[in-house]
Amino acid sequence: MxxxxxxxxxxxxxxxxxxxxxxxxxxxxxxxxxxxxxxxxxxxxxxxxxxxxxxxRHFEGVQLYDIVIIEKELKEALIFRNSKIKRLVIGKSKLKNLTLINSEVDSLIIVESTIDLLYVTGVNSYGISVCSVDFKSSILIRNSSVKYVMINSTEFRPEEVTAEEEFGEAGRMAGRIEISNLEGVRRIAINSKYPLIERLSKELGVEFNVVKRPVRAHTLYLGGIKFDESPRFKRQVRIYVNRFSGQLLVENVSVPGHVEIVNSKVRYPEFVHVTIYNNIVLRNSKLYSDENWNLAYLPNLLAELEVYGFIVIENCHFNNPYLAEVFYRIARTTWEKSGDKEKADEYYYLEMLARRKRVLQYYRKGPKTLRRTFRLLEVLFEFFFADLTCKYGTDWKRPVFLWLALVIFGFPVLYALTSSVTPVNSGFDYIYFSIVTATTLGYGDLHPVGLGKVIASVEAIFGMFMWAVFLTVFARKYMR
Structure with a gap:
């Protein structure tokens, strides 16, 4: 034997x-x-x-070069323990479970297949690729040494409602993609370009019909990951999430490169003890949360997420203004630290818009009391005198153009329509009177009559306010 x-x-x-x-x-x-x-x-x-x-179905201690399972249905769990495998390819197949324990697998590829559970632990691997796969339970890659993890076009498709789902359990394991406690990682990618499938198709003589689709799961968990800190990888994108739909939870991770989240629908984005030494980019994505989650997690986000580079938020939609406010605030602080005040002002303006929207939503709810009415009027006042005039002090050109538009064109037209300035010899007299009134000089050669006194009073107040706004914004932009 x-x-x-x-x-x-x-x-x-x-x-x-x-x-x-x-x-x-x-x-x-x-x-x-x-x-x-x-x-x-x-x-x-x-x-x-x-x-x-x-x-x-249970293989222990085997040493195999190529394991290729094509167009098969395995109703029992397929288990490899303490084994050495050069390459494991599963394509166009239906598997109950695939479990790899304490093994060396140079390359694991699962393509265009259905699997209940993928469980990888204690494995030393160059790359794990899951492409165009429907899973019914979880994908768990834990406690291993893996350089590349790529998950493309993969969806959670439960056969039945679990007990956790029936009772609304948030921490359910079903529908979970977990990549945790890995070391030596160079890149984790969701829906990244993957040309290996075409080469694999030619090599095996099997036509893989990979349809590009979002990765859907209840939760994508990235935790306890140690990245390869070689200088050649330090400035690369280490975590790339593209076209993902589900909850994103990143915990106890220090990323020496960049993080990108693009074209995704992210529910309850949570970062716990996360340090990113380069940039984090949120682009063309939708972020969702609810009030309870906002109260529990958002106040801690500033302390839990540390970014040494920049946070870039482009063309993103937030279903909750408080969620938007916090993310824009964190982005603003990263640009302020670098000294880029122009970019910081962009995020400050977006932060203030989100804050105003949050206050407006809050005071619109419930009975219309006197306090709520005054608060809504305060929000309206903020819109006209802080946003419309100078974008919360971030745009010096807006008060200049607004002043010129109203003083040179707006108020002179009102004076002319109401014939409320005397004596007038030509249309230019209305413009002259408007300028003199807005600058509060008041030479007295022309004076308002009737309704013109009200208009002139409003213009005088407007002129004084706009000069104060312009000087304040100008000083903020160029003197700080």
């Missing part, structure tokens, strides 16, 4: 190969190549396929 001893203490019952103490599945690569040369690859392949046909 084969000399391999399982972890249970029992020996393998297979017949050893000629010239070796081990069977075709357990014979080490070096010994097999020494005895049989390149033929050992075919010997191992045939031995594995025969075992699979006989109903063997």
């Amino acid at each position: 084969c000399e391999y001893v399982y972890s249970s203490g029992k020996k393998c019952r297979r017949k050893p190969l000629k010239g070796s103490k081990y069977c075709s599945l357990h014979i080490p690569f070096e010994e097999g190549e020494l005895l049989y040369g390149e033929k050992i690859k075919e010997i191992k392949r045939r031995a594995f396929e025969r075992s699979l046909e006989r109903g063997v």
Whole structure:
């Protein structure tokens, strides 16, 4: 019998190969190549396929070159433990579970398949790729050394409602993609370009019909990940999330490169003890939350997320103004630290818009009391005198153009329509009177009559206010 001893203490019952103490599945690569040369690859392949046909699903200590499972249905869990596998490819198949424990797998590829549970732990691998896969339970990649993790066009498709879902349990395992406690990682990518599928299709002679679609899951959890800090990778995108739909939770992660979240629908974005040494980019995405989550998690976000580079938020939609306010505030602080006041002002303006919208939503609810009415009037006042005039002090051109538009055109037209300035010899007199009134000079050669006194009073107040606004904004923009 084969000399391999399982972890249970029992020996393998297979017949050893000629010239070796081990069977075709357990014979080490070096010994097999020494005895049989390149033929050992075919010997191992045939031995594995025969075992699979006989109903063997638990493989321990095997050493295999290529495992290719195409167009098969395995109703029992397929388990590899303490094994060495050069490449494991599963395509166009239906699997109950695939479990890899304490093994070396150079490359794991699952494409255009259906699987209940993928569980990887204690594995040393160059790359794990899951492409165009429907899963019914979870994808768990834990406690391993993996350089590249790529998940494309993968969706959670439950067969039935679980007990957790029935009772609204937020921490459910069903529908969870978890990538945690990995080391030596160079990149984690969701819906990234993956040309390997075309090459694999030509090599195996199988046409893979990979349809580009979002990655959908209840939760995408990234936690306890240690990245490869080699200088050649430091400025690359280390976490890339594209076209993802679900909750995003990042915890206990220090990213030496960049983080990108693009074209996604993210629910309850949560960052806990996260440090990003370059930039984080949010682009063309929608972020969702609710009031309870905002109260529980958002106040801590400023302390939990530390970004040494910049936060870039472009063309993003937030369903909740408080969520938008906090993210824009964090983005503003990163640009202020770098000294880029122009960019910081852009995010400050967006932050103030979100804050005003949040206050407006809050005071619109409930009965219309006197206090609520005054608060709504205060928001209206803020819009006219802080936003409309100078975008909360971030735009010096707006007060200048507004002043010129009203003083040169607006108020003179009102005076002319009401004929409320005397004596007037030409249309230019109205413009002259408007300028003199707005600057509060009041020479007295022209004076308002009737309704013109009200208009002139309003213009005088407007002129004084706009000069104060302009000087304040100008000083803020160029003197700080």
